[in-house]
């Protein structure tokens with residue numbers, strides 16, 4: 001899940017500048033996505049997620065040679081490393097954008113809290129993109145127990161990192 005987690009944090013650290021919706025408003029009077037979704041956050045986030053995955057791949061063999069730690073591989077038969085990593089990283093931020101679109105439709109302002117959805121949007125986005133692009137790899141790596149574990153651990157991890165992000169000043173809200 002790391003290549004799906006990292007884009008979110010890196011978007012918060014490096015995001016800003018031109019919003020993806022270009023400031024446009026829909027008929028309901030609300031922004032399409034809002035100022036919290038920017039091109040810089042999207043591109044830097046995806047790049048960091050893919051790079052982290054490549055680093056994991058580079059460490060894969062040496063780690064298992066010298067330690068008991070085994071990392072998952074991001075390649076499997078017909079599925080290609082770069083496609084899998086791009087799906088995990090971009091799916092994460094597209095899930096997050098999809099959520100923002102609906103938050104705005106419900107009249108929720110940027111940063112308004114939507115419990116559980118805010119903590120799981122990127123997991124569902126990453127899984128959807130990865131399942132669609134690399135179904136064999138997805139089914140090899142995510143069985144039911146792993147998915148349930150991810151759904152329980154992620155909100156806790158997300159809240160912890162966001163509280164840290166809030167105190168170091170990269171997040172406007174601690175959620």
Ligand code: CTP
Nearest residue numbers: 011012015016036037038041042100110111112
């Ligand atoms: N961010 C960004 N571009 C993205 C995603 C996130 O620049 N594609 C940055 C923004 O600075 C954003 C911060 O990361 O404020 C935290 O992201 P998030 O909590 O998802 O956004 P919110 O500001 O809470 O906006 P929303 O209500 O739409 O979720």
Ligand code: MG
Nearest residue numbers: 111112118175
């Ligand atoms: Mg938020």
